[in-house]
Amino acid sequence: MRTVILATALLAGSAVAAPAGNPWHAKARELFKQAIETPTVAGRGKVPELAHYLAGQYKAAGWADSDIHVMPYDATPENHTAALVVRWPAAGKATAKPILLMAHMDVVEAKAEDWSVDPFTLLEKDGYFYGRGTSDDKMGVVAVTTALLELKAKGFKPKRDILVLFTGDEETTGKGALLGATEWKAMLDAEYGLNADGGGGGFAPDKRPLGFTFQTAEKTYADYAFTTHNAGGHSSKPRPDNAIYQLSDALNRLAGYRFEPALNPTTRAYFGERQKSEPGALGDAMRAWLKDPANGAAADTIEADVGEVGLTRTRCVATMLTGGHAPNALPQMAKATVNCRILPGVSPDAIRDELQKIAGDKVEVTRLDDAVASLDSPLRPDVLKAYTDSVHAMFPKVPVIPEMSTGASDARPFRVNGIPVYGVDGSWGIVPDDMRAHGRDERLPVKALGDDVDHWVRMLSKLAG
Numbered sequence: 001m002r003t004v005i006l007a008t009a010l011l012a013g014s015a016v017a018a019p020a021g022n023p024w025h026a027k028a029r030e031l032f033k034q035a036i037e038t039p040t041v042a043g044r045g046k047v048p049e050l051a052h053y054l055a056g057q058y059k060a061a062g063w064a065d066s067d068i069h070v071m072p073y074d075a076t077p078e079n080h081t082a083a084l085v086v087r088w089p090a091a092g093k094a095t096a097k098p099i100l101l102m103a104h105m106d107v108v109e110a111k112a113e114d115w116s117v118d119p120f121t122l123l124e125k126d127g128y129f130y131g132r133g134t135s136d137d138k139m140g141v142v143a144v145t146t147a148l149l150e151l152k153a154k155g156f157k158p159k160r161d162i163l164v165l166f167t168g169d170e171e172t173t174g175k176g177a178l179l180g181a182t183e184w185k186a187m188l189d190a191e192y193g194l195n196a197d198g199g200g201g202g203f204a205p206d207k208r209p210l211g212f213t214f215q216t217a218e219k220t221y222a223d224y225a226f227t228t229h230n231a232g233g234h235s236s237k238p239r240p241d242n243a244i245y246q247l248s249d250a251l252n253r254l255a256g257y258r259f260e261p262a263l264n265p266t267t268r269a270y271f272g273e274r275q276k277s278e279p280g281a282l283g284d285a286m287r288a289w290l291k292d293p294a295n296g297a298a299a300d301t302i303e304a305d306v307g308e309v310g311l312t313r314t315r316c317v318a319t320m321l322t323g324g325h326a327p328n329a330l331p332q333m334a335k336a337t338v339n340c341r342i343l344p345g346v347s348p349d350a351i352r353d354e355l356q357k358i359a360g361d362k363v364e365v366t367r368l369d370d371a372v373a374s375l376d377s378p379l380r381p382d383v384l385k386a387y388t389d390s391v392h393a394m395f396p397k398v399p400v401i402p403e404m405s406t407g408a409s410d411a412r413p414f415r416v417n418g419i420p421v422y423g424v425d426g427s428w429g430i431v432p433d434d435m436r437a438h439g440r441d442e443r444l445p446v447k448a449l450g451d452d453v454d455h456w457v458r459m460l461s462k463l464a465g
């Protein structure tokens with residue numbers, strides 16, 4: 001998952017900074033080419049190849065074999081993949097618990113016939129890198145790795161262990177992150193995680209900076225089934241009760257239902273920043289809701305905005321439908337899949353109970369997964385300051401805004417298992433032109449890759465130095 005931010009303009013101001021000569025940017029480009037040209041799509045079995053290539057880079061740079069681990073695992077029986085775990089031990093006695101750096105090596109499928117260029121050949125054109133994974137999330141893998149190689153080459157002495165986890169199935173099952181937060185926790189236990197697959201910056205097409213987000217929370221993904229059963233019969237003799245009508249009545253009630261709006265520390269900080277640059281009705285609604293969280297009408301106005309949808313409450317929506325077995329028979333069964341994106345801290349079981357009340361007694365609501373509630377990470381001032389300072393070194397005065405993602409990432413199992421995670425990506429793109437992650441002709445501004453390397457160097461120098 002990766003979002004480039006903010007659909008609306010926040011601030012007029014500084015232009016994009018001039019590029020600086022840096023041999024590590026050339027190194028990043030070398031790693032990027034190898035990473036993009038290894039098609040790490042689920043089912044193709046190529047993630048272990050990329051993991052071994054990256055492991056070789058750390059080894060060549062002086063990491064001990066005992067601190068580099070390629071961890072094979074099966075995301076599904078058909079998808080053999082791997083994670084890469086690297087440890088940079090503290091020089092001397094550690095002064096604090098480790099920091100965990102996270103990114104994912106796998107990418108979403110990309111078919112050559114759907115693209116205007118080959119998705120698995122790195123192409124530089126008109127100031128952009130094109131290729132699947134250029135923004136989600138091989139840029140993160142490469143920027144983190146290059147920054148560590150650079151720091152090592154320059155004699156940086158970390159005061160605490162720096163741990164790295166690159167997973168191999170974030171886009172599909174997310175099992176690597178779950179293993180990392182549970183079975184492999186002894187290797188990866190950290191004070192907090194910094195995720196390259198979250199946060200980041202956006203610019204308007206006229207180059208105005210819109211802002212960088214600091215991802216501290218994400219909603220919980222959970223699926224439910226709405227099912228109706230009926231004795232059925234011959235369709236020439238309709239019964240008063242009908243499985244399809246009962247299901248559609250329940251779905252219509254769901255369509256009109258509004259879950260209770262609620263602010264959490266992340267969205268409170270987010271709307272606090274957002275309202276500063278929203279003079280109109282939307283901004284008024286933000287200000288009214290911040291002042292009075294019980295003002296449901298204000299929250300509804302915000303929720304109705306295409307750029308803010310999903311941020312004020314849990315949302316559930318029907319996504320799939322089946323029912324009946326013959327055109328001339330009364331349906332014995334009708335079933336809909338309902339997908340929910342639940343506010344952090346709210347139990348998916350509690351949402352099931354709420355859905356059951358909406359659906360009524362003719363429809364059975366069941367869970368289709370065993371997701372547990374995601375948790376938001378506290379807004380740590382030290383991490384927020386390191387991120388903000390580093391962003392401002394690239395783009396002075398650009399807003400840095402806490403963010404709750406409506407989708408899910410590798411951060412979730414760590415947050416659930418007691419390790420707060422912060423999405424602190426330092427790359428950027430043009431909104432909405434460059435929001436192509438998972439889609440066609442994914443790309444990244446060439447300059448954003450080098451910027452991201454420098455960003456991770458600054459962040460780690462601050463937080464681990």
Ligand SMILES: [Zn+2]
Binds near residue numbers: 001002104137170197
């Ligand atoms: Zn991603």
